[in-house]
Amino acid sequence: MDTESAFAEEFIELKTVVIRFAGDSGDGMQTIGERFTDSSAAFGNDLATFPDFPAEIRAPAGTIPGVSAFQIQIGSTEVLTAGDVPDALVAMNPAALAVHLSDLEEGGMLIVNSAAFTPENLKMAEYTSNPLEDEAVTGKYELIQVDINHFTLESLADSELTKKDKLRCKNFFALGFVYWIYSRPIETTIDFIREKWSRRSPALADANIKVLKAGYYFGETTETSRNRYMVAKADVESGLYRKISGNEALVLGLIVGSKKANRKLLYSGYPITPASSILEMLASYKRLGVKTVQAEDEIAAIGIALGASFAGNLGITGTSGPGMCLKAEFIGLATAIELPLVILNIQRGGPSTGLPTKTEQSDLLQAVYGRHSDASIPVIAANSPSDCFETAIEAIRIALTYSTPIIVLSDLYLANGAEPWKIPSIDSFDAINVPYAEEGQPYRSFNRNKDTLARTQAIPGQKGLEHRVGGLEKDEEGSVSYDPSNHEEMTKLRADKIKLIAESLPPTKILGEDSGKVLVVGWGGTYGSITASVNSLQAEGFSVSSVHLRHLNPLPKDLKEIMQQFEKILVPELNMGQLNVLLRSQLLIDTIPFNKVQGQPFKVKELTKIIHDLLHD
Amino acid sequence: MAIETLEEDSLTKKDFVTPNDVRWCPGCGDYAILNSLQRTLPELDIPKENFVVVSGIGCSSRFPYYMNTYGFHTIHGRAPTVATGVKVANPDLSVWMITGDGDGLSIGGNHLMHTLRRNVDINILLFNNRVYGLTKGQYSPTSPLGTRTKTTPAGSIDNPLNPILFALGAEATFIARTIDTNPKHMIKIFKAAQAHKGVSFVEIFQNCVIFNDKTWDPVYGRQNRDDNLLFLEAGEPMVYGKEEKKGIIWNGSQPEITPLGDSSPKDKHILVHSPENAGALYTAMLAEMTYPEFPTPVGVLRRVEKPTYDSQIHDQVEQAMSSEPANTSLQDLINGANTWTV
Numbered sequence: 027m028d029t030e031s032a033f034a035e036e037f038i039e040l041k042t043v044v045i046r047f048a049g050d051s052g053d054g055m056q057t058i059g060e061r062f063t064d065s066s067a068a069f070g071n072d073l074a075t076f077p078d079f080p081a082e083i084r085a086p087a088g089t090i091p092g093v094s095a096f097q098i099q100i101g102s103t104e105v106l107t108a109g110d111v112p113d114a115l116v117a118m119n120p121a122a123l124a125v126h127l128s129d130l131e132e133g134g135m136l137i138v139n140s141a142a143f144t145p146e147n148l149k150m151a152e153y154t155s156n157p158l159e160d161e162a163v164t165g166k167y168e169l170i171q172v173d174i175n176h177f178t179l180e181s182l183a184d185s186e187l188t189k190k191d192k193l194r195c196k197n198f199f200a201l202g203f204v205y206w207i208y209s210r211p212i213e214t215t216i217d218f219i220r221e222k223w224s225r226r227s228p229a230l231a232d233a234n235i236k237v238l239k240a241g242y243y244f245g246e247t248t249e250t251s252r253n254r255y256m257v258a259k260a261d262v263e264s265g266l267y268r269k270i271s272g273n274e275a276l277v278l279g280l281i282v283g284s285k286k287a288n289r290k291l292l293y294s295g296y297p298i299t300p301a302s303s304i305l306e307m308l309a310s311y312k313r314l315g316v317k318t319v320q321a322e323d324e325i326a327a328i329g330i331a332l333g334a335s336f337a338g339n340l341g342i343t344g345t346s347g348p349g350m351c352l353k354a355e356f357i358g359l360a361t362a363i364e365l366p367l368v369i370l371n372i373q374r375g376g377p378s379t380g381l382p383t384k385t386e387q388s389d390l391l392q393a394v395y396g397r398h399s400d401a402s403i404p405v406i407a408a409n410s411p412s413d414c415f416e417t418a419i420e421a422i423r424i425a426l427t428y429s430t431p432i433i434v435l436s437d438l439y440l441a442n443g444a445e446p447w448k449i450p451s452i453d454s455f456d457a458i459n460v461p462y463a464e465e466g467q468p469y470r471s472f473n474r475n476k477d478t479l480a481r482t483q484a485i486p487g488q489k490g491l492e493h494r495v496g497g498l499e500k501d502e503e504g505s506v507s508y509d510p511s512n513h514e515e516m517t518k519l520r521a522d523k524i525k526l527i528a529e530s531l532p533p534t535k536i537l538g539e540d541s542g543k544v545l546v547v548g549w550g551g552t553y554g555s556i557t558a559s560v561n562s563l564q565a566e567g568f569s570v571s572s573v574h575l576r577h578l579n580p581l582p583k584d585l586k587e588i589m590q591q592f593e594k595i596l597v598p599e600l601n602m603g604q605l606n607v608l609l610r611s612q613l614l615i616d617t618i619p620f621n622k623v624q625g626q627p628f629k630v631k632e633l634t635k636i637i638h639d640l641l642h643d
Numbered sequence: 644m645a646i647e648t649l650e651e652d653s654l655t656k657k658d659f660v661t662p663n664d665v666r667w668c669p670g671c672g673d674y675a676i677l678n679s680l681q682r683t684l685p686e687l688d689i690p691k692e693n694f695v696v697v698s699g700i701g702c703s704s705r706f707p708y709y710m711n712t713y714g715f716h717t718i719h720g721r722a723p724t725v726a727t728g729v730k731v732a733n734p735d736l737s738v739w740m741i742t743g744d745g746d747g748l749s750i751g752g753n754h755l756m757h758t759l760r761r762n763v764d765i766n767i768l769l770f771n772n773r774v775y776g777l778t779k780g781q782y783s784p785t786s787p788l789g790t791r792t793k794t795t796p797a798g799s800i801d802n803p804l805n806p807i808l809f810a811l812g813a814e815a816t817f818i819a820r821t822i823d824t825n826p827k828h829m830i831k832i833f834k835a836a837q838a839h840k841g842v843s844f845v846e847i848f849q850n851c852v853i854f855n856d857k858t859w860d861p862v863y864g865r866q867n868r869d870d871n872l873l874f875l876e877a878g879e880p881m882v883y884g885k886e887e888k889k890g891i892i893w894n895g896s897q898p899e900i901t902p903l904g905d906s907s908p909k910d911k912h913i914l915v916h917s918p919e920n921a922g923a924l925y926t927a928m929l930a931e932m933t934y935p936e937f938p939t940p941v942g943v944l945r946r947v948e949k950p951t952y953d954s955q956i957h958d959q960v961e962q963a964m965s966s967e968p969a970n971t972s973l974q975d976l977i978n979g980a981n982t983w984t985v
Binding site: 327356359450 | 694707736757957962963966981983
């Protein structure tokens with residue numbers, strides 16, 4: 027927590043603050059985290075969020091596996107991550123405390139719902155004694171015990187709701203209290219509650235608003251001697267902003283990209299964490315002509331998308347790692363017939379079901395190489411929640427321009443995380459003009475564009491352009507061919523076409539000097555942590571720069587030369603070293619991997635330490 | 644959507660023949676099916692460019708290469724998914740899906756089931772030869788119990804699947820059966836399949852001359868067909884038989900064969916075929932009537948009206964597009980409801 031001089035008489039001004047809400051998965055921690063995010067965004071802070079929830083929808087209440095958490099960092103300066111460790115931890119029950127207390131640093135603020143610390147709950151959290159009576163806890167942290175249950179019921183004494191329903195409002199008491207401590211406006215949340223519940227249950231809406239206010243006033247009336255904090259509006263580029271999560275940004279990018287390309291969008295998916303919300307959101311955009319299909323499985327989802335592409339729509343499918351395995355055969359077919367197809371992989375911890383609600387970036391080599399035969403296809407990755415927007419448009423550009431399937435890698439951290447987004451002008455994106463074959467001309471289905479090597483698509487309904495595509499090898503005419511030299515020629519052409527994509531890429535951006543001691547090369551969702559770390563080291567005068575890759579296949583043409591200007595190359599990844607393998611094998615440059623596979627993002631501190639160590643070796 | 648009427652010269656069979664050499668084994672039943680479909684399409688009043696033939700993998704699935712239409716030879720078992728994508732993308736197209744007993748009922752059983760229950764308006768032709776041909780003679784999901792093949796040297800122990808019951812289980816809205824030895828019947832059934840709004844499932848008894856030759860001869864062989872095939876016609880009594888006319892009656896709990904003698908079918912209470920909006924029990928009865936206990940029925944077994952999947956997707960999209968304010972710009976879309984200015 028960066029402290030500045032007193033902001034006003036009663037406020038201590040902070041540059042950034044990290045708050046973690048933790049409770050049972052039925053306690054509504056994601057809800058209040060989201061509300062805190064909205065209020066802070068509306069207030070004008072920069073921010074980043076990290077929802078961290080269990081794979082079980084409702085693990086037994088009060089148990090350790092049932093703990094759900096939401097972390098947010100807000101700042102008056104640029105915020106690139108949700109923060110390494112919380113400055114304040116809200117623990118709604120003993121299990122939440124047990125899971126998260128070790129992350130709280132000495133002196134950190136600890137707000138607990140004392141009502142939840144019953145012998146039964148303590149036992150479920152595997153405590154043998156009450157930690158709130160333990161000097162190791164009470165002496166180490168700024169402990170604030172509040173009987174949230176009591177105050178929630180008290181404030182709803184007049185309500186007709188049942189006791190059980192009343193207690194379900196208690197998360198808003200905690201939120202109200204935190205709003206008071208961090209001097210946040212509560213109006214955004216009141217509006218949200220009204221909008222969400224007023225129609226369905228006015229009594230519930232009123233109750234939540236009452237409890238939210240009660241939490242706020244509780245601070246004002248009983249905690250008057252306590253320090254209050256203030257994080258001022260962020261000094262960011264002027265413009266129009268909104269809050270956006272990675273999956274929201276992907277959806278908007280796909281819609282905008284399809285409009286820019288003048289193709290109808292058909293998205294076909296099968297529910298899987300953390301990609302399901304893409305299908306859900308797109309299904310709600312029918313008014314924009316978007317068609318969605320919830321397929322019977324992952325294979326059908328990509329087959330339907332490919333069939334749609336064949337018929338002249340822009341076929342898109344999305345999934346997470348295990349689903350990619352099921353789609354692999356179809357990706358091979360799409361590669362052989364060279365049709366545009368966008369495949370989203372929102373990565374999570376694996377292999378197999380692995381850690382379905384935790385983040386990881388371990389599907390890179392699968393994306394680049396994971397097919398039978400020589401079947402190179404482009405792979406690109408998003409680096410922040412809002413960056414998913416441009417990534418989606420870039421995917422559509424490549425898929426159509428090069429008549430190819432393309433894999434877009436995002437991850438759970440980006441998908442669920444949110445940040446403010448300076449909304450770009452739609453007009454700033456170029457149209458994607460990829461015409462179909464012309465009627466009246468002879469059509470050779472594998473006749474290629476000289477510049478891109480892409481074949482030109484003719485679609486059913488176009489007169490006189492009838493032709494057959496399929497998995498069997500074809501010659502340039504589009505006829506089945508078992509000719510040995512034709513197969514080699516076609517294999518090379520398919521590979522060359524993908525390599526040519528690199529010609530269309532802008533120069534790689536370097537954060538910092540273009541030569542020096544250490545270059546950090548990253549990709550995907552680690553952008554925030556790496557950038558925050560490199561920024562801070564540069565500010566201290568260290569010779570470190572970073573490059574964050576959007577294009578993983580093909581790699582940018584200038585990457586090798588950039589890397590050669592540095593003494594050491596560090597490749598931090600949330601996997602066992604997959605980009606590291608790619609860089610070494612394709613560029614023949616020695617690189618130093620730094621890997622973490624705990625289902626959690628990098629902490630800025632751990633990256634800073636490893637870079638620091640390299641600088642001093 | 645209206646299907647355009649042809650302004651130009653009418654299409655003929657040869658418009659649907661590709662220059663590619665057909666590479667099925669000489670004597671394969673597939674030739675007759677190909678020929679019948681090539682004779683059917685010109686008679687449908689649909690522009691040639693609006694036909695799409697989609698297939699999976701297997702001998703039958705080479706079909707699109709021999710049809711001079713838009714065609715897509717996909718991967719094993721997955722043709723129903725691609726065909727669904729094509730039809731949903733453009734409901735104006737006439738989509739014909741070609742599959743076999745292995746492709747459609749084994750590796751692709753799941754997709755076939757879901758495509759049938761969704762009622763996607765496509766025509767599915769399932770060539771049933773009760774054997775794997777392209778992989779050289781292993782038993783298939785429709786091979787009878789005890790079938791001896793390279794992978795079942797002691798006889799198969801898998802209970803075979805009845806394709807008609809399978810389609811009925813998924814509540815397919817159009818279910819028919821035809822035979823590769825009767826082009827006239829095939830063409831009639833293909834036309835009926837195209838005329839049906841909704842998914843049309845057609846099982847075709849097809850002979851594999853190499854690995855399962857004469858598998859259907861007990862049913863449709865020259866010597867047997869009069870007594871072992873029952874040609875169903877809507878509104879017509881279920882009568883058959885060469886020497887002695889026989890008919891099917893309902894005995895109160897199941898169908899039964901009864902000789903007609905000199906009586907009229909009506910007097911004998913012979914069942915009258917009524918496929919229109921038939922209940923599942925009726926179609927199940929027909930599906931279970933198979934040789935040797937019964938004559939095997941061919942024809943349209945079931946035809947039910949239900950909204951199609953593809954038209955409903957389009958209706959929902961069109962409704963949303965017309966009911967929402969038309970001035971929602973892309974910029975408004977990405978701005979969303981909650982913005983702030985810095």
